[in-house]
Amino acid sequence: MDYIFLSKTKLFNEITENEIKVILNCLKSYTKKYDKGDLIYKQGEIISSIGIILLGSINIENDDIWGNKNILENISMGNIFGETYACIENEEIMVNVVAAEPCEILFINIDKVLRTCSNACKFHIQLIKNLLSLTSQKNISLTRKIFHTSPKSIRGRILSYLSYQAILKGNTEFEIPFNRQQLADYLSVDRSALSNELSKMEKDGIILYNKNKFKIINLNIFS
Amino acid sequence: MDYIFLSKTKLFNEITENEIKVILNCLKSYTKKYDKGDLIYKQGEIISSIGIILLGSINIENDDIWGNKNILENISMGNIFGETYACIENEEIMVNVVAAEPCEILFINIDKVLRTCSNACKFHIQLIKNLLSLTSQKNISLTRKIFHTSPKSIRGRILSYLSYQAILKGNTEFEIPFNRQQLADYLSVDRSALSNELSKMEKDGIILYNKNKFKIINLNIFS
DNA sequence: AAAAGTATGTTGTTATAACAACAAAGGAGT
C-alpha cells in the first residue's frame, strides 16, 4: 500500500503515514481492481464503505426509467466516492458507480469510523472532519451541475459550463474532461444537438474548439 | 431560547438540552428575525455561520446571468442551511438564501466548532458527526433535484417529481410544498408550459390535481 | 495498410417547450 500517496489525499489530510497504516488495519480496509465499464456500486444497494481511487477514474451515472444515461460526475485518482450513502444508515444508493478506465479501489468501512469514534482516538476525529469537508465540496459540485443544466437553452448550458471551466483553469484556453457524449449527458442534452450548437457558436465567433480543447473568444453573456 | 425544540433537531441529535445551552454560549450564537422575501445570505458572500430555522421557512435560490430565478430547495423549521459553505474556508456562497415567510434564524459560527474541536470536548465531536450526516442528506436532496430535472420532456420531469413525492408520502394522494411558479422553477421549465402539461396529463388520465394537491391515477412510466 | 470500430459533425424533419397575451379563479382588504 502506497501510504505516501494516501497521505496526500484529501481524505487523509493532516494524518501521517503511520497513522493511516493503523487506521486501515483497524477499519479492515481492502483493495479491489476493476476493468473499464465494470460496475463498482449498483443502484439500490445499501453501502457502508467509501471508496478511494488508487488508480484510474470512475463515473457516477444514473440510468432513468427510459434508459437515458446521465453522467453526474467523473471522479479521479486520489478522490473518494460513496461517502454520501455510507454516512447515512439504510439509504439506498441512487446511482451506478462505473469504472471509467481500469482502476484500483481502496474500500474503507465508514460505519466503524462513525460508531467507534471516541475521544481516545484522534485519527478518527480528523477523518470525520476530512469527510465533512469532502462532503461539502461534493455538495458544491452537485450545485454546480445544477447551475450548468438550469439554463433552458443548449447554448446557455454550454456557456455556463465553458465559462466556469475557463475560470477554473484560469485561462480562456483549456481542455475539458468529457468527450461529446459525456458532455451531452452532463448537460442533459442530445449529443448531435450539442455538436450542432457548438459549431453555431464557433460560426458566431464565441468560441474555437477542437475535440476537447476549447478557447473562449468572446463571451457575450447577453446573447 | 427553546432548548427542547433544539434538542429535537437533527443538528443537535444526541446532544442534551444542557449541553446545547453550553455549546450555544461557547460558540457565541445569536438569533435574528426576517420578513418574507428578506435576503438572509447573498450570492458571493463568504460565510462562516450555519443557520437553524427556529420559525418559518427559507428558499435557496439562484439567479442566473439572464435573470431567471431557480429555486434549488425549500428548507423548513428545525433544519439548517449554509453548512456547505461554512464548512469550507474562503468558498463564496453561490446562491441566495431568502425568507420564504416571516422567520427566525439561529446562527452558529462553525469555524469555531471545526477549529477548536479537541478530544476534551465531546459535544463538538457529536456536532461534527451530525453535520456530516446532514451534509450527506443535503447531498442526496441535490442529487434528487438533478434526477427530477434530467428528463428532457416536461412530462418526464413532472412524473419524476410526482412519483417521488408519492413514495415519500407513502400515498398516491399528497400535497406538494410548491406553488406552480415554484415548481416550474424547481424543474427548470416555463410556468405556463408546466400548467399546460399538467392539464394534458389530467386529460390523459395520469393524474388528478387541484392547486397543490395531487393524486396519481395511473403512473404509466412508459408513456 | 486495410478493416473495423468509435467519436464527432451535419442536415432535415418532427415534436415540444418557450413565450406572450389573455382569461378565469381565488383571496385579501376595505
Added chain:
DNA sequence: ACTCCTTTGTTGTTATAACAACATACTTTT
C-alpha cells in the same frame, strides 16, 4: 359586495431541441 392583486389555466405562435440518418474524421486492431 366590490376592488385589487395574485395565482393558475388556456391558446396560438415562434423558437429550439430531439431525433434519425448519414457523412466524415480519427483510433485501434490485425
